[in-house]
Amino acid sequence: MPQDELLIDEVETQIYIIYGKKPSCHVYVIKGTNKNVLIDTGVKGNFPRVVEGLTKIGLKVSDIHLVINTHEHFDHVGGNIFFHETAFLAAHRFAATKIELQDEYVMHSAIHGEEILKVKSHIWLEDRLLFDIGNYKLKIFHTPGHTSGCICIYEPFKHFMFTGDTIFDKGVISKISDSGSFGDYINSLERLDTLKTNKVFPGHGSICEDPSETFTIAIRSSRQKLDDYKNQLLKELQDKKLEAKQ
Numbered sequence: 001m002p003q004d005e006l007l008i009d010e011v012e013t014q015i016y017i018i019y020g021k022k023p024s025c026h027v028y029v030i031k032g033t034n035k036n037v038l039i040d041t042g043v044k045g046n047f048p049r050v051v052e053g054l055t056k057i058g059l060k061v062s063d064i065h066l067v068i069n070t071h072e073h074f075d076h077v078g079g080n081i082f083f084h085e086t087a088f089l090a091a092h093r094f095a096a097t098k099i100e101l102q103d104e105y106v107m108h109s110a111i112h113g114e115e116i117l118k119v120k121s122h123i124w125l126e127d128r129l130l131f132d133i134g135n136y137k138l139k140i141f142h143t144p145g146h147t148s149g150c151i152c153i154y155e156p157f158k159h160f161m162f163t164g165d166t167i168f169d170k171g172v173i174s175k176i177s178d179s180g181s182f183g184d185y186i187n188s189l190e191r192l193d194t195l196k197t198n199k200v201f202p203g204h205g206s207i208c209e210d211p212s213e214t215f216t217i218a219i220r221s222s223r224q225k226l227d228d229y230k231n232q233l234l235k236e237l238q239d240k241k242l243e244a245k246q
């Protein structure tokens, strides 16, 4: 079924996906034993869908205690403004700095026709920090590459992972955006690939049921992309040298 027709699905016990309508990312809701967590908030205009999704599972906006942003891009943080008063908002410190300063060089709201919003971040996350919400544990892995402030959120006992824009189903790799790096990206993918993972919940597109294959394809194609770029540069350099000789 096309995703635009879907609003919300339970993807694990007490974990829900609220499908994002373009350009918004998906928003994930985790009903914890006594704390409720949202992963990413989408764009501002997607917020009515978030409210509708939350209502369907018996939650109000004020029932969300913690919002974790997977990175600083506009399509993942725009809805933060609706949680400023009632929830803690958390992002990796490299993302939080950009969110707090409305760093448009990296966040890219305006170039996508979106409002530049005064979104906030209250908690600066670090690699390997762990949230224990009772029925689930959420471990933060700093996975720079797509941007410098990207994180993936890993459940170390149930073995699933929320990846934001770091990796998508079928090994589709991310764009290396402003503040990102190919070297960091490959390293992040290789590091994630060492974790036992049964399912990947990305920020866009379908849920990945075959993470091992997905990581293999993504690592191979990102290495290839980097090699192709280096070879292209070398060729351009050689051509210039030949031209100079003539």
Ligand SMILES: [Zn+2]
Pocket: 071, 073, 146, 165
């Ligand atoms: Zn992104």
